[in-house]
Amino acid sequence: MATMSDQTSPEPLTGIFTPEQRRALFRNTNVDGNQKPIDIFTYGGGAVGALYSWIISLGSRPVNFTMACRSNYSMVQSSGFTIDSTLFGPGQFRPQKVIRDVFEVACPNDPTKSIVEYDLVFVCTKASGKVDIPAHIVTPGKTAIILFQNGINIEAPYKEAFPLNPVISAVLYISCSQPVPGKIVHVGDIDIVKLGLYPDLPAREPTHPSLQLISDLLQGGGCNAAAIPHIQSYRWLKTVYNGCWNVLCAVSGLDTHAFLASSPRAREAARALSQELIAVAKRALGILGADGQLASEGEGEGKVAKEALMLWSSEAATAGWNIALAERLVPITPSMLEDARKGMEMEVEAFCGEVVRTGERLGVELPVLKALYPILQAMNYRFKQARV
Known part of the structure; x- marks a missing residue:
């Protein structure tokens, strides 16, 4: 999914810290050697899904990625992603598991459940106005659903389908594309991500644990991410x-x-x-x-x-x-x-x-x-x- 028109933040184009400085600052203040790996399902192997999964992998928190790909499946399965970023530098990213069919992670004896209870599901496909992810990858009461998508009124169908799970809306200010399968190009000096729970919570409410987790993971990878109460x-x-x-x-x-x-x-x-x-x-x-x-x-x-x-x-x-x-x-x-x-x-x-x-x-x-x-x-x- 190309997002070449997302440089719309009212904030300065560059933050106070570079990605390297943010990673170091976060590493020095938030590292816990006993933390278990975070299991993340990235639904959509386009530019956005690949770039932000890679950024998170740069952090100090251990993560395991399962990524569902379509047209670029063969390339990603064999070689992963090659990333060229003017802000984060060049890099390689290989998800721990790459699948073409989402039922590859379904339990053999109970296809309504996944073999992994994912902590986070990233929805990185084009917004369709309906729920695009299969129900079995969402564990009721546990999995947080993060919508890395464009458009308005996109959250309600997910909240209706998964009422026991937190739905988090992500607004991205980024310019990236996948010109050929497996090649991600990120241009510009913008790396702002705004995150908020759906529906909006009053500002006085404490940050939801899942919202804090995704914010921490992105910040830990060097991204200028912030959890806010008024995401809409x-x-x-x-x-x-x-x-x-x-x-x-x-x-x-x-x-x-x-x-x-x-x-x-x-x-x-x-x-x-x-x-x-x-x-x-x-x-x-x-x-x-x-x-x-x-x-x-x-x-x-x-x-x-x-x-x-x-x-x-x-x-x-x-x-x-x-x-x-x-x-x-x-x-x-x-x-x-x-x-x-x-x-x-x-x-x-x-x-x-x-x-x-x-x-x-x-x-x-x-x-x-x-x-x-x-x-x-x-x-x-x-x-x-x-x-x-």
Whole structure:
């Protein structure tokens, strides 16, 4: 799964510490020689799944990875991944177990259970709007499910399917791809991961143990990860960027810089689409009420957490910032454009469809997005028909 358009964090592009410094700091303060290995199932052997599994393996905590791969199975099974990262350096990663069929880890006598009781399951496939993982790899009451996926409203199906298990939403700010099977390329100096439990917990609540565990594992590998109480604010902020540039670039067939240079009206289109996305985000988060009034700070009905209000009152939550960021970064080929160029079905529902449905439910007008949505659906229809 390529994620070439995820550099949307409102924070500085580089953190206080380098990955090496974070690893050393974490190692010196969090090492326990008696810790047992953490069993992790990575569902999806794309760029995101491979990169973050590798980063975790760089830490001091022992981990055992099972990874489910599809088109790259033969390469990963035989040679693992070769990783080229401008931030973390070059590396090799070989999961302890690579499988093609998820039932390879099912108990022979009881296929509803796994031969391993996994501590964590990473969902690293494209968001489909439904539960993609098989039930047998999730041990009720134990396994935490971490969604390394794009889009909004992706968590509810998992919580409904696995009510006894924590569901953790991960918002990634990264630029990585897998140009050929087994080769992961990570460019740029961004390595921010925001993590939060679904549904959001009040800020005063203690961090959930599973949320703390995945945060510790990522930090231990040198990643700039943080557990936060208001994850949906960041998920929507990222959706503003992705919903704008994935959509416009996929429809036009141009990268971010080429699109902006294509016409005097290109910036106007990007601004209009960004404003629509911001409007539905603020309504969905409760930042603005149906009457257009700003919510008050606090917890409870009609109130919004201070951190969420600050984030959505900042420059990062403006159409101008969305366009300026695209101009400031190197030319980006968003994941939907990458898929379109390969004739593959795009994440239309994650980046566009679910936003349209949310806007309709909340009474937010989205004329630009609604006009582009059926065009993207038609493109997906064409790609699908070409494979028949």
